[in-house]
Amino acid sequence: MIDDILDRMTLEEQVSLLSGADFWTTVPVERLGVPKIKVTDGPNGARGAGSLVAGVNAACFPVAIALGATWNPQLVERMGVAIAGQAKSKGASVLLAPTVNIHRSGLNGRNFECYSEDPMLTAELAVAYIQGVQSQGIAATIKHFAGNESEIERQTMSSDIDERTLREIYLLPFERAVKKAGVMAVMSSYNRLNGIYTSEHPWLLTTVLREEWGFDGIVMSDWFGSHTTAATVNAGLDLEMPGPARDRGEKLVRAVRNGEVKPEAVRMAARRILTLLERVGAFEKAPDLSEHALDLPEDRALIRQLGAEGAVLLKNDGILPLQKAGLGHVAVIGPNAAEARVMGGGSAQIAAHYRISPLDGIREALSNANSIQYAAGCRNNRLVNVFSGEMRVEYFTGRNWSGSPIAVETADVGEFFWFDLPSAELDPSDFSARMTAFYVPAESGEHIFGMTNAGLAKLYVDGRLVVNGFDGWTRGDNYFGTANVEQRQSIHLVAGQRYEVVVEYCALGSTGEGINLTAVRFGVEKPLGDADMAEAVETARAADVALLFVGRDGQWDTEGLDLPNMRLPGRQEELIEKVAAVNANTVVVLQTGGPIEMPWLGRVKAVLQMWYPGQELGHAVADVLFGDVEPGGRLPQTFPKQLSDNSAMTGDETVYPGRDGHVRYAEGVFVGYRHHDTRGVEPLFPFGFGLGYTRFSWSNAKASAVQMGSEGLTVSVDITNIGDRRGSELVQLYVRPLAPTVERPDKELRAFAKVQLAPGETGTASLVLGPRDLSYFDEKTKAFRASAGRYELLAAANAADIRSNVTIELAKEWIGEASDRAI
Template sequence: MKHQELLTQMTLEEKAAILSGKTVWQTREVERLGIPAIFLSDGPHGIRKQAGTGDHLGLNASLPATCFPTAATIANSWNEELGEEIGRALGEEAASQRVNVLLGPGLNIKRSPLCGRNFEYFSEDPYLAGKMAASYIRGIQSQGIYACPKHFAVNSQELRRMAMNAVIDERTLREIYLTGFEIAVKEGNARSIMTSYNEINGVYANENKHLLHDILRKEWGFDGFVVTDWGASNDHAKGIAAGSNLEMPAPGLDSARELLKAIDEGNLTVGELDRCVDELLDAVLTLNKNMEGKPKYFNEKAHHDLARKAALESAVLLKNEDKILPLRSKTKVAIVGDFAVRPRYQGAGSSMVNPTFVESIEKVADQYDLQVIGVNEGYRRSGEKDEAMKKATLDLVINAEVVLYFFGLDEISESEGLDRTHMRIPQNQIELLEAIVQVNPNVVGIISAGSSVEMPWHYSLKAILHGYLNGQAGAGAILDILTGKVNPSGRLNETYPVKHEDTPAFRHYPSTERNSEYRESIFVGYRYYDTSKVRVQYPFGYGLSYTTFDYSDLEINEKEVKFTLTNSGTADGAEVAQLYVGLPNGKVFRPAKELKGFKKVFLRACESIRISIPFDDKTFRYWNVKTNQWEIEGGEYELMVGACVADIRLVGTIHRDGTTDDFPYSKKQMPLYYSGLIQKVEDGEFACLLGYSPASGKWSGDLDINDAICQMYYAKSPVARMIYNRLTAMKKKSEDRGKPDLNILFIYNMPFRAIAKMTGGAVSMDMVRGMVKVVNGHFFKGIKQIVAGYFTNSRLNRAYEKKLKGK
């Protein structure tokens, strides 16, 4: 123990209490021993410290901060140095606002394009996600602030996220959903980590010893502290025993009493409690010392300029027919689209930043060498049709040389607490686009969206520039690229499928009642499309430039691949060279290609450079569920270097000796996994993958404290069903308005137990059990338990507070 002396002086009550939050954002202090509190804040792409009453959904105002592009945007830069630079800026701003722990970055895998929170996550590929996350973490922590990568782990959906069980095999867990976190911990040296809401194979992430002890601490050597997502604690004592240190936000002293009871009953040892307290104390004392002498200001202009630089490097040019871009000097342009006037530059939810300043296309266009003949909103953001607005737009664009059309996903399409139900852009925006093309074919589309969309309308556009959600300085960045001041260098961090039905998890996403079955296994994103030869709109790693690049002279040795990259065009620009590895006809099923390295390089026109991409411990490994460890299958590996997964320029081979002949799978028993055609995996083959037949996730019988409030549809109590109907109506009303009500969404999807974990101690778990009795039709028994529980909880809270104050 690092802080044995302090631990010896702390009472058992103080130790139990300090492992839960005091307020929405602060931990508990122990004044008599001089143990201070720390402040945690959301901040994957900007600090969200609330000035007044705190809430975790971003409902109340927060202090102004730089809104950088979201993680899904920055991942398109494929630039670790940029990630580290953004991290340093985030760390500076956190310190200036006296935030000790920044809750981010988010690096869950984009299993499906429908996840409402994909805009917060880096990629469908764990290697790219991990490398970018590690860069952020290094930057943040260089300023004495702790980064907190999240959500650990297998958090892939928003629907019933707190009452959902991810059914997943160990190999897929390790190779796809944990590898990014492994890189973040080992290479970023993350000092804290946040557990996810969901269960993993029937065990909540926050009390999963396999996840938190065996893998995180023992295998990866993590020695920081673990914090729950807000309201993610299920059984606090089990969480402590597994190695989770801090329960947030503010569950009250009922949680502390839960730990004392567990110790009395032998379900938790004092040693386990002390270990968790010691790890948390180390963070608290270190972070408070780090804050000494930190300035209470930051350079707003410099950070705004960095936000623009980040947006510039992350925008992806998807199409450029007839070289319509860059725009010529004095081009007569019509600017159309609501997003040109009111930019969509970040997502909704707990990550929402109050920006220091926001640029819009309408306001900055006159700073460029263009003739802007007019700006028209064109469509209603809410999705309603407006014929008068449409006519005014058509009257404008007919006189333009080029139409700049700004469109994309609206706020209701991408939000914490809400998954998308389709991959389409709102129809009124597409109808306007198709009408514009009829009067002026020279249309350049600029998309705002945090995740992939279907593009059946792509033929209507001469060029497509995807800005993603590009932060407060995104407008200037977009115009810099459109006018050729900057050459686009973004490359897609995710695949753009032709249609939703083509996605690998289509038949099993988001979940069937409680269980979300990961039947697609390791075939996520390009691993599926590329292996199964499924046609896509735009492949992983893809992006155009205003210049061209040639690859030549591949050399392979035991440690690395080397090759020459040449800018063969007439403009200066940057290329992202990507290394993929495959093992044809292997005895263990695997994707045709997997990303194992990349390098972004800026070259002047006609310049060449020799590039080296080294191998690491992840280049040839796979997880063997039979030997229960990482292994290398012997054979001739293909090393493929190219501009994207579908544009391989150089191919070579290297032999690797195997580490075991004990292989885990039978091709005869698992034909679909060996073919990669995994959309229709049946029960038997999935059971072979798991090593067992999973229990049914169907809801039946009475509801319990871990069932979601939206499941009151099944309640035996008419009062509970009435509450469900009212909540559902409120949810639909907010969605119809086009602006998500985050509070309703959170309540709708949360389990009953969260009522006790998120009410500051006003509600105990015993009271929650009474509520569930009411829901299950035992009205009087339930009400009696709630009322008695209220008075008991109040009395016990007062008694505990006295002990904490030494009375």
């Protein structure tokens, strides 16, 4: 059928398939029965075609680092199945997920969107996610291919990575997704790889991806991430997104007729697009692109289970789990207590069905006689709290708010990110909007108004210009680098008085600087000060236990900018110190998208890392704190004692954050625990670390053979739950070459198994290894290579806790082939 369609297509029609129709859909060819399909952002939900901050509600699942902390591929596969259902509810056939870039620096703004610092753990979870999604007839899109481990100058930065490091660390998850999961789509990254944009990188897209790995799906650009016509097509980029065409269309037709692109290259790319449509069933039944909310009880239950499964108990001096019956006064404190920080920022955002805050979850769990008192203590938001309340939004043609509005609508949140405008008469590059609302402060005093805008905007309070985002506007660090730095101004407001707030916004039009977006966000808040800190301390002093919820939110952990450091923002460290000084039973619950420094660690009784676990946050937190379920998580990323202990933080700006458009991955394969173990840098918490509520005994590891053969071998460890609660234990298997012929990490994760056991129950962790698990990538022979000799297999609870080992031998050197599918 596909050959018949291609034979009947004109060159122009084939070319039309190679660009999007708009932001989210492909181009149909109606005369030949080729339908359009829709794609939707992931990876922790399916947003549909709505804006980043609005649209049809969707189920909000845990972010990727929280999934990495589960070390549970079976559960992640179930999530993939559920998210495929969410994608269908948004009329989408393609999900833009998973993200498998590696945790390199600890400061990447999208660290939360990625699974782990380890490529093997990343690969196993990505394969499970993809298999779940694609089992439901939805195509998964693995991203970002490749070398996108920072948000700094991400649209132009060259990630300079040697081939061994690429093959062993950064490409492995993509390789396994192709060979093991049969992923249907790959998204190229924004950055350059060794000087060449990945969207036009022949070695990456054709030599490695298609010829070596055998990938037969489509490669699409990240949004606005392609830059040329002939170079992208010739390199193997099939789909330019979003549409309408920028560098394809008539430009590509001319390139074919001028001999810059062979007609066969266009036909092959069009074939791959048509094959994708066939694989997702679009020819059998044209997709219904309409959207609706899908709020299923089984999704709610799965999100709650995943939240607890990924919760990592980092410290516990016997205080957890809390006994509900014995609790009297409970202090719930901190900026993340009453706010439900359920997801990170950027393109991963969705309009969640609901958000359960920790305070809500604890109140529900302690609904009997327990006394709960709340105090925020301080704030941790990067941007001023967004405006909340009913407002009138008027849209005008042109940029001067003149004439009658073309469209009028209402909104209840002061953030607008326009992919689509409410009327076809409005030109996205030449329109204006006026938002009118009223604000009634609860308290008198200084209030801060803040605004950031991709475009030009002014904010007025009772007719007075308060925030000027118009004059002197320049690009800054918001909305993927398309909006200015947030402009702030404080004014005195009187409690109970009604103030008119008006924001006038106009589009900037194309600037020729990469991505151009239209967005505005404005807010108001009364700053918290010493009195609020003192209130929190007094609340803690009077309580039997102080539950302190701190961390970051999606304004910090977000696409478009890296973190400034690895410390808790604002006055949160001071809050922890002061609360712990007056209450010996202080439990810190963290929500961050990656590691943080903990100078206060020795002063608190327990630390629980919850990440951003989705809409059931409060329920999952309460489940773990009160022992209804086990904290099942183990760290997917090393927590260093200080930022300078990270392998990328050498003090050389060419290594991080980059200089003159290049960032050197000078640490090579020594990323995360590979660096800490090999270089003798003691971490705060090692890779794979996590505590539970029960105890286990381990048998010594046993190998099924003393020699590694081509068929591989199995290592088994018997685990017995010797405690009085049901719980899980994670067995990690590392490989250590005893006489390496090249510099290699001290040990590398090659397999893992999570065992769930009732009290007194014994189970067996079976871990399978093959010859490639002993190998490194040899740049001279361009192949994975394992030298003959002895290897130690280490059964470990985490990278710093080796429980037993067994030595095996590889009798003769093993050399893999690029096309070898036994990975």
